[in-house]
Amino acid sequence: MRRLVLILVPYAWLLALFLVPFIIVVKISLSDVALARPPYLPQFDWAEGIGAFLSELDFENFVFLTTDSLYWKAYLSSLTIALVSTLITLCIGYPIAYGMARAPEEWRPTLMMLIILPFWTSFLIRVYAWMGILSSEGFLNQFLLWIGVIDQPLTILNTNSAVYIGIVYTYLPFMVLPIYAALDRLDGSLIETAEDLGCSRLSAFWLVTIPLSRNGIIAGCFLVFIPALGEFVIPSLLGGSDTLMIGKVLWEEFFSNRDWPVASAVAVVLLLILVVPIVLFQRNQQKQAEAEG
């Protein structure tokens, strides 16, 4: 009896506030936009039954997404931005994680804390911090003008470059932590053996260290890629009006155009795109857990 209550309470909560809302999104994505409150049709009516209700649903909104180039361009550019920034984050994050793993034992807790601290700091504030740096009279331009690299201020804020910088900056800890965890577990004697057997330091790194930290690399890449794909705050604060990202499109579709069915269809397609990386990520985590267990 007690066990039943223990299971039922969180179960019912998640059903009501996670699964049901999601089913509603799918349902509305198949409805038509209407000048009513709430602004979509058909409403579910018990008297008419499920058959009549289902017959009024259609895939119009999804067809609309394929005909208006705004949407598929937004999906495509979200994918590109997420992918490129994941790779940049990897290139910056790996050396940091590698340095942390090779640092003296007594430094590591401090280094670890320094990586985690930004994670606890407000996301919004960390994105905001870059607005003052990247603007045309911002610190970066002042600095570059001062050292004489440029003689005209660069336009960085409100371009895609600023979006890349923002994503790399905010998601860097997500990349560093899993790679560091993998490198920390790595048996140092393996590298020594490789070197004894005639590998140069660089080839020992490529042939031993990188393959053995593969799981950390994969986990880090997914942890950056998945949230970056649906990102809203970064493109809307740092990006320009021509920065197309699907999170921003969904937001505008909903709040500015008030087209709920299309916003819902955008959400459903975004989720369908995300299913692939999410499943791959889960599988990688499971494999890793089994390897350790």
Next chain:
Amino acid sequence: MRLSWFNVVSLTLGFAFLYIPMVILVIFSFNESKLVTVWAGFSTKWYGELLQNEAFLDAAWVTIRVAVFSSTLATILGTMAAYVLVRGGRFMGRTLFSGMIYAPLVMPEVITGLSLLLLFIGIGLDRGVLTIVLAHTTFAMCYVSVVVSSRLVTFDRSLEEAALDLGCSPMQAFRLVTLPIIAPAVISGWLLAFTLSLDDLVIASFTTGPSATTLPIKIFSAVRLGVSPEINALSTIMIGIVTVGVISASLVSKQAMVRQRREEQAAARAQ
């Protein structure tokens, strides 16, 4: 192993990249000038103005209330869910249950927000503090349950069984044995839920109504117009709170670790 010059350079540049933007933000919150990129002398006037800004204070109060309620609820529900996942054994729909625990962790915020808003409108719930609390509790409980279940997995079950053998009821065994052992995970789960709620802009924007504006929503609408010294001051206060919190938490856990090691050594000597 010794640090090579490459390691030193990458660590230095990496941490500089992470911290310089925040340091600049903090320094310029003490700037006299309204222009945020030109230094005009030290002043704390923006902090004074912030404390007189009713709209910000109201928003801060709403945010704190939402965070306290939702993180507490999320901790209770998340701990229950973790217990069910680790100790519940088999039951109908277990796969769906664990799916629903992990899915919100990777769900884009825009989708979570949109779907909850459509639910609240569908059932005719007035949007305000209550709906934000419900939304935050739902996604935060998943984080709590992941944190707590990772602790429950490594927990020696025979301790619980011993308590039951010695005449504890299951509830007493949980309160006297299990809870004290998983307490650090429960506390860090609460802290995580609390910060997630404090931080959240997207889900709160979707699920709130005109009656309740949270601090991130307020900051976002102010920041869209550009950088302002008042927001710098507010950010500095928030960064300060987090820094003190994280440093003291790591000191406390370090002390606990030292104490545990000493006790283990004492126990080993006694044998």
